[in-house]
Amino acid sequence: xxxxxxxxxxVKFPTRTGIFDAVRGISFSLGQERLGxxxxxxxxxxxxxxxxxxxxxxxGQIIADRIAIxxxxxxxxxxxxxRKVRGERISMVMQDPKFSLNPVMxxxxxxxxxxxxxxxxxxxxxKRKALEMLEAVSxxxxxxVFRAYPHEMSGGMGQRIMIAxxxxxxxxxxxxxxxxxxxxxxxxxxxxxIIDRLVKERGMGLIFxxxxxxxxxxxxxxxxxxxxxxxxxxxxxxxLHEAQHPYTRGLLNSLPRLDAPNRRLEVxxxxxxxxxAPSVSGRI
Amino acid sequence: xxxxxxxxxxxxxxxxxxxxxxxxxxxxxxxxGGSLGxxxxxxxxxxxxxxxxxxxxxxxxxxxxxxxxxxxxxxTRTFYQTVQMVFQDPYASLHPRHSIDQVLSETLTLHGYRDxxxxxxxxxxxxxxxPSYRFRYPHQLSGGQRQRVAIARALAPExxxxxxxxxxxxxxxxxxxxxxxLLTDIRAERDLSYMMVSHDLAVVGHMCERIxxxxxxxxxxxxxxxxxxxxxxxxPYSKHLLSASMGLPTDEALSDL
Numbered sequence: 001x002x003x004x005x006x007x008x009x010x011v012k013f014p015t016r017t018g019i020f021d022a023v024r025g026i027s028f029s030l031g032q033e034r035l036g037x038x039x040x041x042x043x044x045x046x047x048x049x050x051x052x053x054x055x056x057x058x059x060g061q062i063i064a065d066r067i068a069i070x071x072x073x074x075x076x077x078x079x080x081x082x083r084k085v086r087g088e089r090i091s092m093v094m095q096d097p098k099f100s101l102n103p104v105m106x107x108x109x110x111x112x113x114x115x116x117x118x119x120x121x122x123x124x125x126x127k128r129k130a131l132e133m134l135e136a137v138s139x140x141x142x143x144x145v146f147r148a149y150p151h152e153m154s155g156g157m158g159q160r161i162m163i164a165x166x167x168x169x170x171x172x173x174x175x176x177x178x179x180x181x182x183x184x185x186x187x188x189x190x191x192x193x194i195i196d197r198l199v200k201e202r203g204m205g206l207i208f209x210x211x212x213x214x215x216x217x218x219x220x221x222x223x224x225x226x227x228x229x230x231x232x233x234x235x236x237x238x239x240l241h242e243a244q245h246p247y248t249r250g251l252l253n254s255l256p257r258l259d260a261p262n263r264r265l266e267v268x269x270x271x272x273x274x275x276x277a278p279s280v281s282g283r284i
Numbered sequence: 285x286x287x288x289x290x291x292x293x294x295x296x297x298x299x300x301x302x303x304x305x306x307x308x309x310x311x312x313x314x315x316x317g318g319s320l321g322x323x324x325x326x327x328x329x330x331x332x333x334x335x336x337x338x339x340x341x342x343x344x345x346x347x348x349x350x351x352x353x354x355x356x357x358x359x360t361r362t363f364y365q366t367v368q369m370v371f372q373d374p375y376a377s378l379h380p381r382h383s384i385d386q387v388l389s390e391t392l393t394l395h396g397y398r399d400x401x402x403x404x405x406x407x408x409x410x411x412x413x414x415p416s417y418r419f420r421y422p423h424q425l426s427g428g429q430r431q432r433v434a435i436a437r438a439l440a441p442e443x444x445x446x447x448x449x450x451x452x453x454x455x456x457x458x459x460x461x462x463x464x465x466l467l468t469d470i471r472a473e474r475d476l477s478y479m480m481v482s483h484d485l486a487v488v489g490h491m492c493e494r495i496x497x498x499x500x501x502x503x504x505x506x507x508x509x510x511x512x513x514x515x516x517x518x519x520p521y522s523k524h525l526l527s528a529s530m531g532l533p534t535d536e537a538l539s540d541l
Contacts, residue, residue: 040456040458041427155326184326184483185325185528186524186525188528251457254458254460254461255457255461256486256487256489257486258486258513258526261490261509264465264468265461266461267458267462267465268458
């Protein structure tokens with residue numbers, strides 16, 4: 001059984017000029033793998049991630065034939081049932097720790113809260129678990145960080161704290177939405193290494209949302225390429241550079257390359273037909 | 285004569301116990317018509333050098349010379365007719381309630397031009413925006429179009445030197461390609477000198493002939509782009525930065541964990 005099955009997912013937002021479809025009927029599945037979703041801003045990749053957690057605020061609407069987590073359909077679930085799903089079965093790491101951590105709560109209290117929301121446990125137990133988790137995300141002085149506030153942390157530390165918090169209820173699926181875009185390249189590799197190790201150790205499925213094609217190609221197992229709310233192509237991540245779709249090729253060619261210098265960069269020529277082509281299935 | 289000469293530049297913020305030395309003993313030169321890239325992590329001081337040049341850093345020592353003139357504490361109008369800057373975030377660097385026409389005409393008026401009409405039209409055409417964009421507001425433009433406006437504004441006083449602070453890091457790669465091409469064309473047409481700050485080594489490698497690597501406020505190594513492409517660098521930090529930006533988890537990065 002797949003960890004996640006998504007059938008015909010739409011995300012719609014009513015606007016003054018009619019309904020805007022941010023995601024337009026995509027289907028994909030996730031096993032115990034690292035699945036990358038790439039695309040430009042506005043392609044619907046983040047909306048897809050949020051829709052799986054049912055985190056789209058009204059008046060936005062999520063419509064799907066089925067979104068199943070280990071076989072359980074979440075479309076019919078109410079908010080109370082969803083709170084059991086979020087964190088415990090799927091969690092999400094957001095882009096910028098500066099805006100996603102509570103600024104007036106210590107790091108330790110936030111991690112303990114995440115743990116105690118989902119398990120009946122004593123405070124001492126939760127504290128021990130939180131310290132273990134901080135150690136698992138390679139924080140050298142867990143006791144000190146436990147007592148610290150988020151503003152005392154660097155970006156890379158903040159992101160590791162987020163990961164610790166998201167993984168402490170032991171979810172099956174982790175959605176990481178641009179988890180390293182706000183970080184420096186050298187810190188980026190560290191954070192990715194941590195995500196990779198934890199996802200492997202715990203046998204989780206990872207959905208990695210990013211605009212960075214090179215990163216996704218080297219980090220993931222499989223990639224979905226999204227364009228204006230649809231999946232235009234899927235491929236093995238290590239074969240991303242051999243991708244066929246003109247959109248994917250255009251994105252790849254527009255990147256400046258250190259190993260192949262050229263005076264002018266190729267500019268993506270958008271074909272209106274890409275928008276109308278039916279979505280490719282992202283099922284395994 | 286070099287476009288920019290900086291020697292022994294120190295920039296700091298705060299005082300006493302809270303003093304942060306953002307730039308330490310930096311010396312660099314930007315050749316006339318050349319392009320220099322500053323790379324490094326956030327907090328390494330690369331943007332602070334640009335800010336110090338334009339007079340946006342409050343406390344500094346050392347010597348900065350632009351086009352043969354040594355800079356003092358205050359910048360004059362002639363300075364801003366030589367040096368202009370393009371900022372990182374096109375969403376934040378344009379006034380939300382000024383139309384493109386107001387943005388450009390204000391700049392032109394401040395620099396004492398009288399023939400504003402034809403100049404605005406020419407500037408918009410130079411950055412690849414049609415005349416229909418002239419009376420739009422920033423929220424009616426995409427990120428790439430806004431960055432084009434920011435470039436047009438920087439070009440308004442006909443500067444010889446452009447300082448580019450991460451000009452494309454807020455943009456999608458496809459739009460980044462358009463903006464980088466535009467910057468390449470403008471530089472060739474107007475014989476400009478560029479000093480560019482970026483965390484993306486591939487972007488700097490594409491735009492610049494010389495690259496300075498910064499760490500903790502110091503320049504640890506300066507090299508030509510050919511040397512960078514061929515991985516001929518000597519300082520371990522530059523090697524680390526390059527392999528990290530090639531997208532490969534380096535052995536050191538993994539052993540850091």
